[in-house]
Amino acid sequence: MGDDGYNFMKKLLKSESILMRRPEVFLESYIPPRILGRDRQLEELAFYLKYVTRGVQHPHIIIHGRPGVGKSVVVRYALKGVSEFLDREVSDTSYKYSYVLCRDHRSEGKILEKIIGDITGEEVSFVGHSISKHYKELKNAVEEFGGTVTIVLDEANLMTRPNDVLYNLSRFSVDRGGISIICITNSATFLDNLESSVLSSLSPARIVFPSYTSPELELILKDRAREGLYPDVLEDGVIQYCAAVGAHEDGDARRAIALLKLAVMIAEREKSDIVTVEHAKKALKELEKDVIGQTVIKLPPHEKIVLLSIASLSKVLSEVYGQKDVKVTTGQIYGMYQSICRSIGVSPLTLRRVGDFIRTLSELELIDTVKVHRGRYGLTRTVVLGGKPEYYIQTILEDQRFSFLTIDELHNMAANFRK
Structure with missing residues (x-):
C-alpha cells in the first residue's frame, strides 16, 4: 500500500466516533454494572x-x-x-x-x-x-x-x-x-x-425467566445508552421504538440492544450527529435481512451437510409432487447425507450422529420434526424444512467446502431418494 492509501486508511481508522463512546457495552458478552428487570x-x-x-x-x-x-x-x-x-x-x-x-x-x-x-x-x-x-x-x-x-x-x-x-x-x-x-x-x-x-x-x-415487557426493555436500553453513547445523541422515540420491537419479538433484550447498536452505526455511516427513529427503522430492515443465513453459515460442516440434504430432498419432492412443506424421513436424509459426503470427500458419520444433528437443527428452528408411528415398521421421524429449499442450498453452497457441488448434481442425488 502506498503512502496515499496508508494515510487515507489511517485517517479513517483513527477517526473518533461522535456517537458511540464505549462500543463494548453493546456486545453480547458485556456484563452490565447493574441488572434491570430481573x-x-x-x-x-x-x-x-x-x-x-x-x-x-x-x-x-x-x-x-x-x-x-x-x-x-x-x-x-x-x-x-x-x-x-x-x-x-x-x-x-x-x-x-x-x-x-x-x-x-x-x-x-x-x-x-x-x-x-x-x-x-x-x-x-x-x-x-x-x-x-x-x-x-x-x-x-x-x-x-x-x-x-x-x-x-x-x-x-x-x-x-x-x-x-x-x-x-x-x-x-x-x-x-x-x-x-x-x-x-x-x-x-x-x-x-x-x-x-x-x-x-x-x-x-x-x-x-419470563419475557421482558416493553417498559423493562426501555430501562435496559436507556442504561446501555447511558453507558455506551455520548449524551444527547438519541432522538426522542428511538429507545421506545427499539424496545417495542424487542417486546413484539417475545421480549427479546438481545434483539432490542442489537437494533439500537445498528441504528447508531447507520447514523455514523451517514455522518449524522444524532440517531433518529428513521435510522432505527433502517436498522430493523438490515437485521431482518439475513438472521437465518447467519445461523446457517455458523453451522459445523456435518450439520451443513445434513441441512443441505434436507433442503435438496425437499426441493425435489416438492417439484415431483407439487406439495408445500414436504416431509422427508430420516432414512431419506441419511442416504442423501452419505451421497453428499462421498461427493465432497468427507467420511460420513453414523445414523445416530445424524439423528443428533437433526435434533440440533430443530432446536435452532431451521427445521421442524414430527415422530410418526408406522405400525409394524416402528417409529420414524419426519422433517419439514423451515423455509424455501433454494435459500438454504444457495447459502450452504457459498461455503468453499461445498462450492464445487452443483444444483444439478444435488438434484440428481436427491432424485434417488424420492420414494
Missing part, C-alpha cells in the same frame, strides 16, 4: 449460590426461558459477584466457575476439555483418548484446585449427548473439592427430553 431471578440464583460461601457445593440448577430474556447475563453477573465477594470477604474458601457455550463445545469430550482448561488455566486437548481419560483429568484438576467449581452449560440443549454429560457430571465425585452444574436452555422441552435417571441424579432447582 430482581426476582437474581435473588433466586443468589439463594442457591450462597452455599459456596460456606465452602460447599450449591444445588444443581436448570434455568430456562426464551432467547434474549437475560438468562446468560444474569448467571455471569451473579457468578462474577460471588467470585469477587469470596476474594474480598472469605479468604479461606476456594471457588472457580467454568462457562461453557455448548454451541461451540457440543461433544462430551470438548465440554470436558473446556472445563478442565478453565480450572487449570491451561488449554488442554485429549484428542484420540477415551472419555474416561477426560474424567480422570477433570478429577485431577478439581482435586488439585481443592475448592468448589460451578460448571455453566449455556445453550445446554445443543449438547450432542445431554443425557450422558449431565448424568456423568452429576455423579462425579472427588476427595477434595466438588462441582455443581448450572444448565441454561432456550428449550421449553429440555427437561422433558432428559432420561428419568438423569433427572433423579441432578434433582435440579428450576428458575424460569
